[in-house]
Amino acid sequence: MKLEHRNLLLGIHSALDDTFFGENKYADKVLERLLKTQKKWGSQDRAVVSEIFYNIIRWKKRLEYYMGEGVKPGNLYKLILVYLIWSETEYRRFEEFQGIKIADSIAKIKKRNFPNKAIEYSIPEWLVNQFQTELPNVWEREMNILNEQAPLVLRTNALKTTPEELCEALRERNVACHTLRGYPDAVELEEKKNVFLTESFKNGWFEVQDASSQLIAYYLDIQSGMRVVDACAGAGGKTLHLAALMQNKGQIIALDIHQWKLTELKRRAKRAGAHNIETRLITDNKVIKRLYNSADRLLIDAPCSGLGVLKRNPDAKWKLNDDFLSRIKIEQENILQDYSKILKKGGKMVYATCSILPSENQNQVEKFLSKNTNFRLIKEQSIMPSEGYDGFYMALIERENE
Structure with missing residues (x-):
């Protein structure tokens, strides 16, 4: 990996500044905007900038330890330099680095030891405590995996093509890829490329969706016409995955509290050729109450900490705190309790999160079932990042004919 041009360094600096010191800006959006503005960068330049940018965010706490200070607006060049030296990345000695003293940093890098687990795994101290409490035997293994880069996985749109046909089309555009055993609609790219410029994407043949996430629609046990x-x-x-599995037959009502997300859903649905989706904005509880006892199937992909998807969203761990985690658990409990009433008798629902914490997953389901004896757990599955893809939890629950 080579960082050879001064404007690449400036781009990384700008993106880090926006991520760490901007107004709650998410890293993926910051990087997307940067890459759009740098039209002269080639594919290799974009790949180098993206990798360094995300790795610095991922390893922020360890890099702060090497630097001997926290990340501040005035020391971002030092942060980048320390990362480049630690990762043994090739770089030229940019003029911005002149005068920066890094001897102490190099000494710490060479020692290869860490005073605590938070620095070793580059996560906040409160999160170490949370992991040690909830996942005492496996959390270090999972954090090792979560500090890696996420693979790029596509979900084939079964309304228009097959994974084999999609792979063939992508290979014609020099995009190396392969299908995945155990994931019926998944295609994994062997190296990251901008597939959004391909005719396959423009024609609605695929969406980007992690392999673990693709299992949730299947878990719901849906049929055409429901x-x-x-x-x-x-x-x-x-x-969109549900629409494809239903072969555009039946009805899907998509709810959300954000209109802009539903607007994006409509745009994506048009491209995908998914015609059985109706969107409804949740403006108050009446929207939910009107749907009581009406659904054959219900998906509750609940808001959560996102700790299972840190590979693709490493900045999330710096935005989270224990207060947020406490609040989101209350929200999960309320959503599960209120929205479950949408199901008909005999209907089934999936409660899912992209978290690996039992307190957001199994514990929430157990609490719900203890209060609602007319529901029963059919099955549940925890997918850990060490299994290869994002961490997810899903539980299939049935409302009995009471």
């Missing part, structure tokens, strides 16, 4: 409610639809990744 009435399905996606209660936390967002921009519709799983909604």
Whole structure:
């Protein structure tokens, strides 16, 4: 990996400044905007900038230890330099680095030891305590994996093509890829490339969706012709998958509290050729109450900590805190309790999160079932990052004919 041009360094500096010191800006959006503005950068330049940018965010706490100080607006060049030296990345000695003293940093890098687990795994101290409490035997293994880069996985749109046909089309555009055993619609790229410029994407043949996430729609046990409610639809990744599995037959009602996400869902649905989706904005509880006892299937992809997807969203761990985690658990409990009433008798729902914490997953389901004896757990599955893809939890629950 080579960092040979001064403007690449300036781009990384600008993106880090926006991420760490901007107004709650997410790293993926910051990088997307940067790459759009740098039209002269080639594919290799973009790949280098993206990798360094995300790795610095990923290893922020360890880099702060090497530097001997926290990340501040005035020391971002030093932060970049320390990362480049630690990772043994090739670089030229940019003029911005002149006068920066890094002897102490180099000494710490060479020692290869860490005073605590938070620095070793580059996570906040409160999160170490949370992991040690909830996942005492496995959390270090999982954090090792979560500090790696995420693979790029596509979900084939079964309304228009097959994984084999999609792979063939992508290979014609020099995009190396392969299908995945155990994931019926998944295609994994062997190296990251901008696939959004391909005719395959423009024609709605695929969406980007992690392999673990693709299992959730199958878990819901849906059939063509059903009435399905996606209660936390967002921009519709799983909604579109449900539409494909239903072969455009039946009805999907996609709910969310953000209109812009539903607008994006409609745009994606048009490209995908998904015609059985109706969007509804949740403006108050009446929207939910009107749907009581009406759905054959219900998907609750609940808001969560996102600790299972840190590979692709490493900045999330710096935005989280224990207060947020406490609040989100209350929200999960309320959503599960309120939205479950949407199901008909005999209907089934999936409660899912992209967290690996039992307190957001199994514990929430157990609490719900203890209060609602007319529901029963059919099955549940925890997918850990060490299994290869994002960490997810899903539980299939049935409302009994009471």
